[in-house]
Amino acid sequence: MGSKWSKDDALIWLSGGALVLGFLMVAGLILVIVVHGLDRFWPQELTRYELRDGRIVLGHETSRVSIRTTGSLGERSMAYRLRVRTGDRERFPVEYVWLEEGRIAGRDAPREAVVVEQVWGGDIFGFLESFVDDGTVVARGYEAVRAHYREQAPELERLRRQRALSIVLSFADGRQHTVSLANVQRIYTPNAMTTWTRIRHYMGGAWSYLWSPPRDENRLGGVxxxxxxxxxxxxxxxxxxxxxxxxxxxxxxxxxxxxxxxxxxxxxxxxxxxxxxxxxxxxxxxxxxxxxxxxxxxxxxxxxxxxxxxxxxxxxxxxxxxxxxxxxxxxxxxxxxxxxxxxxxxxxxxxxxxxxxxxxxxxxxxxxxxxxxxxxxxxxxxxxxxxxxxxxxxxxxxxxxxxxxxxxxxxxxxxxxxxxxxxxxxxxxxxxxxxxxxxxxxxxxxxxxxxxxxxxxxxxxxxxxxxxxxxxxxx
Structure with a gap:
C-alpha cells in the first residue's frame, strides 16, 4: 500500500510541476510582450556619449550586456557594453551601435536634444539649428527654432502645401542635416519633458498607433x-x-x-x-x-x-x-x-x-x-x-x-x-x-x-x- 501511494504521489507532483512550469513559461512570454509592447510609446531620455577615441554618439540606451574579456597576460575579466539607438542612419545604417563602457570617457543628457519623427526615414536625434522658409532662414538656435515651429504648428499642413519649409539639425558629431517639414510627423524634446508631459506624449502615441496608418515600411506609425x-x-x-x-x-x-x-x-x-x-x-x-x-x-x-x-x-x-x-x-x-x-x-x-x-x-x-x-x-x-x-x-x-x-x-x-x-x-x-x-x-x-x-x-x-x-x- 505504501509503494502504491508513493507512486501516486509522484505522479501528482509530476503533473503539478509540469502544469506550474507551463504556466510560468506562458506568463513569462506574456510579460516580455507586455513590457516591450507598452514601452514603445514612452519618450526615452537622450544621452550624449563621449568616447575615448574622440567620437560622440547621441542616443538612448536600449540594453546593457556583460562580456568576458581576456587580457594580454591571459587574465579573464568581466566588461559591459551598451546597445544604443542612435537615430542617425547616415552614420549607422542599422540605427543601433554597440559601445563598450570602458571606452566611454563621459556622458550627459543635453536638455536641447530633440527627436524628429519622420514620415519616412525613421527618427532623427540631434539639435535644432535653424528654421528655413522658402530658402530664407527665419530662426536660429534651439529656443528660436522651437518657438517658431510651435507658432506654425496649427497651420503646418496648409503651409507645407504652399511653401518649402524645412529645419536644419546638427548631429552629435557636428554634421548638419536638412529635413523637409513635409516629412516631419512631430518634434519633441524628451530631456526637457516633465512627468505629466511624458504621460500626455505616451497617450498621444498610443492613440496615434491605434488610429493612424503605418509609415516608413511599417517600422513606425499605426496599425x-x-x-x-x-x-x-x-x-x-x-x-x-x-x-x-x-x-x-x-x-x-x-x-x-x-x-x-x-x-x-x-x-x-x-x-x-x-x-x-x-x-x-x-x-x-x-x-x-x-x-x-x-x-x-x-x-x-x-x-x-x-x-x-x-x-x-x-x-x-x-x-x-x-x-x-x-x-x-x-x-x-x-x-x-x-x-x-x-x-x-x-x-x-x-x-x-x-x-x-x-x-x-x-x-x-x-x-x-x-x-x-x-x-x-x-x-x-x-x-x-x-x-x-x-x-x-x-x-x-x-x-x-x-x-x-x-x-x-x-x-x-x-x-x-x-x-x-x-x-x-x-x-x-x-x-x-x-x-x-x-x-x-x-x-x-x-x-x-x-x-x-x-x-x-x-x-x-x-x-x-x-x-x-x-x-x-x-x-
Whole structure:
C-alpha cells in the first residue's frame, strides 16, 4: 500500500510541476510582450556619449550586456557594453551601435536634444539649428527654432502645401542635416519633458498607433488598417463558417443515419482538423483564387481582363479559406453540445405535439447556444492568429485601401488587406528591418493578444449568461 501511494504521489507532483512550469513559461512570454509592447510609446531620455577615441554618439540606451574579456597576460575579466539607438542612419545604417563602457570617457543628457519623427526615414536625434522658409532662414538656435515651429504648428499642413519649409539639425558629431517639414510627423524634446508631459506624449502615441496608418515600411506609425482588416476578415469568416458548421453538426447528430456515409463524413471532419494550415492556403489559392475568382472574372468582368478583379488574392478568399480551416472546430463544439442535451427534453416536446423541427428550433437550439458560442470563440481565436494561409490568398504588408470605404459598392471583397498577424511577421522577421522593427512587432503582438482576449471574454460572458438561463431546463 505504501509503494502504491508513493507512486501516486509522484505522479501528482509530476503533473503539478509540469502544469506550474507551463504556466510560468506562458506568463513569462506574456510579460516580455507586455513590457516591450507598452514601452514603445514612452519618450526615452537622450544621452550624449563621449568616447575615448574622440567620437560622440547621441542616443538612448536600449540594453546593457556583460562580456568576458581576456587580457594580454591571459587574465579573464568581466566588461559591459551598451546597445544604443542612435537615430542617425547616415552614420549607422542599422540605427543601433554597440559601445563598450570602458571606452566611454563621459556622458550627459543635453536638455536641447530633440527627436524628429519622420514620415519616412525613421527618427532623427540631434539639435535644432535653424528654421528655413522658402530658402530664407527665419530662426536660429534651439529656443528660436522651437518657438517658431510651435507658432506654425496649427497651420503646418496648409503651409507645407504652399511653401518649402524645412529645419536644419546638427548631429552629435557636428554634421548638419536638412529635413523637409513635409516629412516631419512631430518634434519633441524628451530631456526637457516633465512627468505629466511624458504621460500626455505616451497617450498621444498610443492613440496615434491605434488610429493612424503605418509609415516608413511599417517600422513606425499605426496599425489601423491592420486592425480593420483583421476584424473584417474575422467577421466575414464567422458569417460563413457558423451556419455551415452548425448545420453540419445538427445533421451528423440529429438527422444522419448511422452507416458508411456518416462514418466517411466524420473521418473527413476529423482529418480536416489535422491538416496543416499552409495546405489550406494552397487549396484556397488554387480553388478560390484561380478557379472561382478566374471564373467570376470571365463571366462578370471581361472588360477588365487580363487585369484580374476576383482572380487574385483578396479578403473574400482569405475568409473562405479560414472558414474551411475552422469548420471542424465548430462542428465538434456543437456536436458535443447536442450530445449533452437530455433526451427527456426532446421526449417532452414530442409528447406535447411538437414536430421534429419545432423541437430542434424551440427546445434544442436554445440549450445548445452556449456550445455554438464555444465554437465561435475557438474559430475566432484561431482565425485571428493564423497567418500562413493568408500569405498566399490575399494579405499584404501594406495597403492604402480598406475593404470597406465610401466608394461604391462600399464593400470591396476583392481587395487585398492588412492583417495584424502578418504585420507582426513582416515587422519582426524582415531581413532589412533589423532592431528598428522589433518595437513595432512587440506592440502589434500585444494588441493582437488584447483583441483575442477581449473577443473571447465577451463571448464567454454571453455563453455564461445563456448557460444560467437554460440551466433549469437542462437540469
Amino acid at each position: 489601423y488598417p491592420a486592425i480593420f482588416g483583421t476584424a473584417a476578415m474575422v467577421i466575414l469568416m464567422s458569417v460563413v463558417v457558423m451556419p455551415f458548421g452548425v448545420l453540419a453538426a445538427f445533421y451528423l447528430r440529429e438527422y444522419g443515419k448511422p452507416g458508411p456515409f456518416l462514418n466517411v463524413v466524420r473521418i473527413a471532419v476529423n482529418s480536416l482538423a489535422g491538416v496543416p494550415s499552409i495546405v489550406f492556403g494552397v487549396f484556397g489559392l488554387g480553388f478560390f483564387v484561380y478557379f472561382l475568382g478566374g471564373t467570376l472574372d470571365r463571366l462578370f468582368f471581361p472588360a477588365e481582363l487580363p487585369e484580374p478583379t476576383f482572380g487574385r488574392g483578396g479578403i473574400l478568399w482569405c475568409a473562405l479559406t479560414l472558414a474551411l480551416l475552422t469548420l471542424p472546430v465548430v462542428i465538434v463544439a456543437v456536436e458535443e453540445g447536442l450530445a449533452g442535451v437530455p433526451p427527456g427534453l426532446r421526449e417532452a416536446s414530442h409528447a406535447l405535439g411538437a414536430t421534429r423541427f419545432e423541437t430542434l428550433w424551440r427546445v434544442v437550439v436554445p440549450v445548445v447556444l452556449p456550445s455554438i458560442l464555444t465554437g465561435l470563440i475557438l474559430s475566432v481565436a484561431r482565425a485571428a492568429g493564423t497567418v500562413a494561409p493568408l500569405m498566399i490568398t490575399g494579405v499584404v504588408a501594406f495597403s492604402a485601401e480598406l475593404p470597406v470605404d465610401g466608394a461604391w459598392p462600399f464593400v470591396h471583397l476583392e481587395r487585398e488587406f492588412m492583417h495584424l498577424g502578418f504585420h507582426i511577421f513582416d515587422t519582426g522577421f524582415r531581413p532589412d528591418g533589423g532592431e528598428a522593427s522589433l518595437p513595432m512587432a512587440y506592440t502589434s503582438t500585444l494588441l493582437l493578444l488584447a483583441i483575442v482576449v477581449a473577443l473571447n471574454a465577451a463571448a464567454i460572458g454571453l455563453r455564461s449568461r445563456l448557460r444560467r438561463r437554460y440551466s433549469l431546463a437542462v437540469g
